[in-house]
Amino acid sequence: MAKTVLPGTYFWQGNEACSEGAIVAGCRFFAGYPITPASEIAEHMALRLPQVGGLFVQMEDEMASLGAVIGASWTGAKAMTATSGPGFSLMQELIGYAFMTETPLIIVDVQRAGPSTGQSTKSGQGDLMQARWGPHGDYASIVLAPNSVQEMFDFTIRAFNLAEAFRTPVVVLSDEVIAHMHESLVVPPPEQIEIVNRKKPSPNDRKFFMLDDVAPMPSVGEGFNVAVTGSTHDEAGSRFTSSHIVHQFLVKTLVGKIMDHVDKIVDFEAYNIENCDVGMVSFGCTSRAFPETVELAKEKGINVGFVRLKTVWPFPEEIVKEMAQNTKMVLVPELNMRQLFYEVDRAVHGAAPVIPINKVGGGEMISPEEIVAEILRSTK
Amino acid sequence: MAEPFNMKRYLRPELSLPFCVGCGCVNVMSSFLKAVHELGHADLNKFVLCSGIGCSAWIPSPYIMADSIHVTHGRSIPVALGVKLMRPDLNVVVFGGDGDLAGIGLSHLIHAARRNLDITVIMVNNMIYGMTGGQVAPTTPHGAKTATTPYGNFEYPLDTARLVVTAGASYVARWTTAHSEQLKEAMKKALTTRGFAFIEAASPCLTAFGRRVGFKNVSEMLRWFLDNSLSLEQASKVTEKERLNKIIVGEYVSREFPTLTDNIYQTLKGTEKIA
Numbered sequence: 001m002a003k004t005v006l007p008g009t010y011f012w013q014g015n016e017a018c019s020e021g022a023i024v025a026g027c028r029f030f031a032g033y034p035i036t037p038a039s040e041i042a043e044h045m046a047l048r049l050p051q052v053g054g055l056f057v058q059m060e061d062e063m064a065s066l067g068a069v070i071g072a073s074w075t076g077a078k079a080m081t082a083t084s085g086p087g088f089s090l091m092q093e094l095i096g097y098a099f100m101t102e103t104p105l106i107i108v109d110v111q112r113a114g115p116s117t118g119q120s121t122k123s124g125q126g127d128l129m130q131a132r133w134g135p136h137g138d139y140a141s142i143v144l145a146p147n148s149v150q151e152m153f154d155f156t157i158r159a160f161n162l163a164e165a166f167r168t169p170v171v172v173l174s175d176e177v178i179a180h181m182h183e184s185l186v187v188p189p190p191e192q193i194e195i196v197n198r199k200k201p202s203p204n205d206r207k208f209f210m211l212d213d214v215a216p217m218p219s220v221g222e223g224f225n226v227a228v229t230g231s232t233h234d235e236a237g238s239r240f241t242s243s244h245i246v247h248q249f250l251v252k253t254l255v256g257k258i259m260d261h262v263d264k265i266v267d268f269e270a271y272n273i274e275n276c277d278v279g280m281v282s283f284g285c286t287s288r289a290f291p292e293t294v295e296l297a298k299e300k301g302i303n304v305g306f307v308r309l310k311t312v313w314p315f316p317e318e319i320v321k322e323m324a325q326n327t328k329m330v331l332v333p334e335l336n337m338r339q340l341f342y343e344v345d346r347a348v349h350g351a352a353p354v355i356p357i358n359k360v361g362g363g364e365m366i367s368p369e370e371i372v373a374e375i376l377r378s379t380k
Numbered sequence: 381m382a383e384p385f386n387m388k389r390y391l392r393p394e395l396s397l398p399f400c401v402g403c404g405c406v407n408v409m410s411s412f413l414k415a416v417h418e419l420g421h422a423d424l425n426k427f428v429l430c431s432g433i434g435c436s437a438w439i440p441s442p443y444i445m446a447d448s449i450h451v452t453h454g455r456s457i458p459v460a461l462g463v464k465l466m467r468p469d470l471n472v473v474v475f476g477g478d479g480d481l482a483g484i485g486l487s488h489l490i491h492a493a494r495r496n497l498d499i500t501v502i503m504v505n506n507m508i509y510g511m512t513g514g515q516v517a518p519t520t521p522h523g524a525k526t527a528t529t530p531y532g533n534f535e536y537p538l539d540t541a542r543l544v545v546t547a548g549a550s551y552v553a554r555w556t557t558a559h560s561e562q563l564k565e566a567m568k569k570a571l572t573t574r575g576f577a578f579i580e581a582a583s584p585c586l587t588a589f590g591r592r593v594g595f596k597n598v599s600e601m602l603r604w605f606l607d608n609s610l611s612l613e614q615a616s617k618v619t620e621k622e623r624l625n626k627i628i629v630g631e632y633v634s635r636e637f638p639t640l641t642d643n644i645y646q647t648l649k650g651t652e653k654i655a
Contacts, residue, residue: 029466031458050651055465055644060491064458067451067488071430071462074449079462093452220428220447220463221470225392227442229450238395238442 004052007189014152014179015040015082018108018172019048020187021156022080026195027106028054029079031068033061033087036120037176038110041082062087066094066107073105074228076219078160080106085114085127088134095169096135097230099254102209102217104163104170104198106156111175111284113335113361122363123176123285125335131171132313138251140258142265143171143313145283149183155310161196162265166257167214173312175335177285177365207235210253259314267310273323276305278375279330279352281320281344283309285365286333292368302375312340317347324348329378333357333366353378385417390424392445398438402598404583407557408504409439411581412473415567427471428463432456432485434477435511435585436504454485457492460499468641471571472499478519479509482540486518489540493547493576498639500570500577503540506585514588521625524593537625541580545633550575552632556582556605559629566631575639582627 005020012020019041022030030045032038046056054077059065065081072079083091088109098105109131113124131143142162144155152174159170201208201216201224208215208226215235218224227237232247240246258265271294273279278297280290287308297304305327307319324330330352332341341356348354357374359366390413399405416424429440433453441450451459456474464472474481481489481503489501508526509515515528519540523532541554551573553566563581570577584590584601595601605627612630615623638646 029462031462050648055648057461057465059458059461060487063455064461064488064491067455067458068462068465070451071449071459071464072466073462074447075463075466077466094455097452220449221426221467223425225425225445225447227392227448227450229441229448230452231450 005187007187009184009186011182011184012149013040013182014146014149014174015110016044017149017152017185018082018156018174018179019044021153022106022160023048023052024187024193025157025160026078026197027080027160028052029069029072029077030054030056030081031059031065031072031079032081032083033059033065035084035087037112037179038082038084038108040179041108062090063094066091069105070094070098070103073103074220078104078164080108082108082110084110084112084120085124086117088127088130092130092134096137096139098169099135099139100230101228102167102215102254104167104217106159106163106170106172108156108172108174110179111173119361119363121176122361123335123365124360125175125284125286126339126360127173128312128334128336128339131173138255140255141171141313142166142168142258143173143311145173145309145312146178147284147287147308148178149181150185151310152178153185153187157193157195161194164196164198165214166261167198167217168258173284175285176363209233209235209237210250211235212253214257262314265311266314266316268316268319269308269310270306270319270323272303272305273307273319274326275303276323276326277303277328278305278379279323279327280304280306280333280371281309281330282333282340283312286335289333289366289368289371293371296368296372297375300372300376302379304375315343315347320344320347321349321351324351327352329353329355331355331357331371331374333371335359335366385414387413390416390445391443395443397443399435400587402584402586403435404506404557404581404585405436405439405504407560408436408502408563408581408583409444411560411564412439412502412567413444414564415571418564419568419571426469427473428460428467429473429475430456430460430463431475432480433511434480435506436475436477436583437480439475439504454480454483454488456480457485457488457501461492461497464497464499464641465644468498468645473571474499474501476501476503477510478503478505478507478540479517482538483518489544490547493544493549493578495640496548496550496575496637498575498641500579502567503578503580504583505540505580506583506589507537508585508589510585510588514592526589526592541578541632544578548576549578549633550636551577551634553630554580554582554627554632555629556609556627557584558602558605559609562629569634573634574636
């Protein structure tokens with residue numbers, strides 16, 4: 001009987017790599033609702049999860065999907081769902097609930113062109129800000145952005161590790177191109193894969209929420225009689241819906257447990273940032289144009305470097321700032337109408353001009369030639 | 381049973397209940413806990429209680445000493461499904477109001493019945509959105525004046541119990557809080573039914589509904605419940621028009637067939653150790 005994937009080299013679709021990464025990470029529950037271009041993750045999990053002792057269920061909508069994932073997470077299981085823009089929008093209220101109740105879970109958002117139904121089969125990067133600010137209220141988000149099939153596997157594992165370590169929902173922000181393309185990837189031997197599991201309470205613990213250090217998480221059925229609520233609550237889970245002191249302490253804890261550990265979370269690839277004349281910042285499918293752009297620009301005598309974001313949130317602002325100190329300009333190509341641009345501009349803070357390159361719809365990518373043309377135009 | 385019923389035994393000691401004077405939620409809570417007691421559960425360590433938003437969502441959370449998951453409006457049943465699938469050995473009970481379960485969360489109720497998910501859902505039907513101040517609900521009687529139907533309710537109330545029978549539930553009963561003994565017995569049956577069990581308890585909300593439609597106190601509302609209740613047999617003998625705005629009480633269905641967890645675990649047996 002098939003177990004978790006054996007070490008070796010495989011030629012997989014991005015969505016398949018995501019599913020296998022989840023299984024390696026210990027995911028044993030998936031609830032989802034069909035949506036292009038994420039459906040292959042559900043199909044693969046429906047087949048594979050029972051083979052490793054897990055369960056798959058297809059729910060009646062995306063709210064129900066994330067609800068079931070939340071329930072499963074409180075039984076102690078590592079649990080996930082996968083969706084795209086319209087479904088991601090429907091899930092936002094329960095994502096806020098997961099922040100508030102410190103429920104670890106994974107949402108894979110395979111982006112397509114929006115808003116609304118938009119273009120279901122075409123790639124986009126318009127969910128960048130929704131992945132950060134989707135639910136109402138205050139919280140801090142962790143969002144990972146793979147740009148290859150290998151990273152669909154690796155980042156899904158990391159997403160589970162971060163969710164378990166910080167007791168928080170984590171978004172894997174993929175896109176149609178990364179999710180649907182096939183590439184070879186390497187599955188390392190198990191001893192080389194780091195797996196993190198949530199901290200469990202000891203028998204006398206009664207504080208399960210909002211501790212300075214991430215609180216231990218009991219499971220239902222263990223006799224802790226844990227009270228879980230999306231209303232403002234104290235460490236034991238009792239509602240306090242009028243005290244500003246309790247609410248402020250709670251929200252500061254939710255934000256602080258992520259933002260005080262940015263150094264452990266933030267990840268990026270920086271190339272030639274010390275010496276470049278022109279810097280670039282992007283993520284996901286768009287960032288796949290970077291290596292070729294560097295080569296093309298070199299032929300034209302221009303020295304280009306880049307920061308590719310592996311975590312888009314928390315935003316790796318220090319490295320972007322560092323690159324901007326030495327460059328004449330910073331380019332921000334993205335498949336939306338300026339979302340990353342403003343965040344980069346804020347980090348660069350006037351050290352260099354920040355130039356947006358934007359494209360939406362039709363599955364059209366931003367090519368290395370287009371980026372080089374923009375560099376030539378802007379350096380004139 | 382060894383000990384007499386003591387409701388406090390099942391409640392968190394440090395908390396006092398939040399309900400208005402005369403609120404039916406207290407009666408539903410005590411019927412449930414009596415049922416649990418009579419079934420021989422000394423504590424609720426093997427129960428998981430899920431609820432959404434509304435006054436009745438506060439019956440379990442956090443007052444009852446059990447694991448409780450108090451979620452967003454309408455989504456208690458999906459959360460209960462996630463718990464039950466991964467821990468089929470636990471008793472999973474959902475508490476909710478008519479707004480939560482028959483309004484915003486109705487599709488989850490229908491699908492849970494269709495799946496024959498082995499949980500118990502207790503719907504406290506006060507015929508109004510009480511917590512938000514008395515707006516019309518999908519269960520409000522035709523013609524009733526509420527905060528958002530100042531000219532009277534133009535719509536007709538949903539017959540939730542009958543809907544859930546049609547959707548495929550294993551056990552369905554409707555009573556009012558004026559029928560406390562029948563309600564408690566129905567809860568015992570629901571909790572011991574293998575499969576999806578649904579109880580609708582018509583419940584008085586004097587604060588947000590009763591006063592608006594002319595009741596002076598809760599006793600008057602309970603009298604109205606009794607006077608307007610028809611048994612299933614009585615209801616079968618009157619016209620559709622005569623049934624309008626009546627509360628049709630009794631056991632709607634009691635049948636057993638394989639549950640969702642039965643189907644999953646039996647089919648997947650042998651693929652690997654399941655959960």
